[in-house]
Amino acid sequence: MESTQNGVSRREAMAIAASGVAVAGFAGGASAKEPGRRTDVVIVGAGFAGLTAARELRRAGRSVVVLEADDRVGGRTKAATLAGETIDIGGQWVGPTQTHLLALAKDYGVRVVPQYADGENIIDIAGRMARYRGETPGLADEDLAEFGAAVAALDGMASRIAAPRAWLADEAAAWDAQTVESWLLLNVKGEPSRALFRALARGVFSCDAGEISFLYFLSYLASAGGLEALIATRGGAQDSLFAGSVWQIASKMAAELGDAVVLGAPVSRIEQDDAGVTVVTGRGSWRATRVIVTAPPALASRIAYAPPLPARRDGLTQRMPLGCVIKVALAYDRAFWREMGLSGLVISDKTEFGPWFDRGTPLTKGGALVGFFDGAPAQRWADRTPAERRTRVLEDLARYFGEAARHPVDYVEEVWTLSPYHRGGYVSVPGPGVLTGFGSALLEPVGRIHWAGTETADAWVGYIDGAIRSGERVASEVAPLL
Ligand SMILES: Cc1cc2nc3c(=O)[nH]c(=O)nc-3n(C[C@H](O)[C@H](O)[C@H](O)COP(=O)(O)OP(=O)(O)OC[C@H]3O[C@@H](n4cnc5c(N)ncnc54)[C@H](O)[C@@H]3O)c2cc1C
Incomplete structure (x- = not known):
């Protein structure tokens, strides 16, 4: 050779x-x-x-x-083919402050296209379903006020952290002794706001709020420029995607x-x-x-x-598991949800599958959706067969989009959690005590x-x-x- x-x-x-x-x-x-x-x-x-x-x-x-x-x-990025179009079945979106990825895309001549976000989104949280437009979640007024106050408090705490060295923050020990769930239970009273935070934590980290160190959560917010930047479509981390894949x-x-x-x-x-x-x-x-x-x-x-x-580095590597995630993309002969006045975005705590989004690009023939099993649902579904997962996905989609959702022309999935060289996604998520105990070994050669x-x-x-x-x-x- x-x-x-x-x-x-x-x-x-x-x-x-x-x-x-x-x-x-x-x-x-x-x-x-x-x-x-x-x-x-x-x-x-x-x-x-x-x-x-x-x-x-x-x-x-x-x-x-x-x-x-x-x-x-x-x-953790990977291409797949959906109804003849090359798509991302791993990392996919880019936001406007993700300037290093945008510069690289420009260098290599890869086109960035806006995420489809016209029409109404669906939120189905804590037993209340609503349709809403734009980036402000469609909670009832009093819940929205509580949610907004909590977001402001979180962003305020995050501003005192320089990511990724969260362990250096003055309040690091107190924050690292909590999980996102324990912070919610103490500081957010209404069940709808709590449930929305849980769903968002799942969507962002692919694991459950009780698994995530509160210090790490704040550090993540700091590294993105605030919670809004993480969860928003327009102007946030889901702002755009790439024609033909990242x-x-x-x-x-x-x-x-x-x-x-x-x-x-x-x-x-x-x-x-x-x-x-x-x-x-x-x-x-x-x-x-x-x-x-x-x-x-x-x-x-x-x-x-x-x-x-050294013991601290070895300890760190034992304590930073990846989240659990299965990504699914579906193609339809037409984007019927757009005809119903819907954007395709659904946030739900009723379904196993979700959140999901429209994933159409100018290259898409017909319509396409993308979504996730995140956290505990990904654990439950990773060891099932692709046919079982597909059936469950279609059931969940039909709940909000009707019978047409049961008839995709193509379906692809990636069980990241079972992938031997990735072991999950989107990111490693330390629990309480890890960053303050072992974090300094993250970057030290x-x-x-x-x-x-x-x-x-x-x-x-x-x-x-x-x-x-x-x-x-x-x-x-x-x-x-x-
Ligand atoms: C389903 C999913 C959706 C996501 N969505 C988005 C998104 O929309 N936008 C976004 O910006 N990010 C997203 N992410 C996260 C993003 O993909 C990752 O943050 C990023 O790709 C990580 O890049 P990396 O080079 O740091 O690590 P990796 O991409 O994990 O690269 C590490 C490499 O090391 C290799 N490796 C491991 N062990 C060994 C070994 N012993 N010897 C040799 N090689 C080894 C692995 O195979 C891998 O190729 C998503 C991730 C997933 C899984």
Whole structure:
């Protein structure tokens, strides 16, 4: 097999360039002593963080190798085909303050299109169903007043945190001793407001309010610029999506890196010594001056380290699980909900499936919806069959959109929770006590090992934009050390 500079065959490089999804055979057992397997920096993970770090270091004149466990690039972004259209079955939306992702999309000529938000939204929370327009949730007046006061209080507390270093806030210990649920029970009296917060927490974190450290929740708000920015469509994190998928940006970045990206190469061990670092995979080893790990903590914990990691770093990786999520997209011969005056957005605590949104773009023929099983419903449904999940999704959709919802022309889903190299999504979610006890290990390098990934971002933690920012940050951290 012909090997190129970094020990990857021409065939593999071309496969990456063509689609980003193919893995060719690789000469197993190859040694880090081979010249092609020496590089300035090895990057673990070809998600947006890893690809950005590689791009930046290359631009700074450094050699890189990106080792990716999966058989494709993109990490928590992934393309799928729905009724002939390429869509995102992982990360999908972008908001106006997510400037690093928007800049990357521009660089690679990928078109941003507004999320469809005309018509009325549906809210079905705490036994009351209503239709409403715009971004202000359709609660009864007194509940809305309480909800608004709670949002203002949360944003006020969040403004005292500099993400991701939430453990440095003056009130960190008190906030980290609570969960979002315990804060709600003490500070929000009305059941409708509580129920809406629970649904929003599920929609944003893919886990339940009782699982989320209140300090982490506030830090997340701080990193996004407030709760409204997280939950809004217009002007918020769901403002726009990408014609033909955001994943294609990752694919184009990988194509540019060519044979420096190695797929199907799960890193099993990282060994450090005085002179450098050896990174071991099932497809052989690479030798480098520094290594950047972009896998989220729960995945980084599956790598063996020699010498072992400091106790605090190892403890952190045991305590940051990912949320549980199943993403589903459906195509219809027409967007009948638009004809009913509906936007497609439904927030409900009555259904297993939800929230859901219209996901039409100018490329969509007919209509399309996208939605999620988040948190406890994702746990309940991950081990069921695709046919069972489909039946449940259609039942839930029919509750609000009528019989027409039972007849999609196409259905695709991704059970992120069962994906061995991702273990869930959208983001890692620490419970109480973790950030104050172990948080300082999130970004602190361990010898020649540096950490990146959306979980380490200073803005838009949990989002693609945060992943890109973390890739840029770690590249500037590592470059002067080479
Ligand atoms: C269903 C879903 C919907 C989402 N929606 C949005 C959205 O609309 N907008 C938004 O901005 N964000 C969204 N997100 C979140 C967003 O996708 C992530 O924040 C972002 O992609 C994370 O990028 P990353 O590079 O930090 O990590 P990842 O993408 O997780 O990349 C880490 C990579 O490391 C690899 N890896 C793990 N272990 C190893 C190993 N041992 N050896 C080698 N490689 C390894 C993994 O395979 C992965 O490719 C969503 C996520 C999901 C799952």
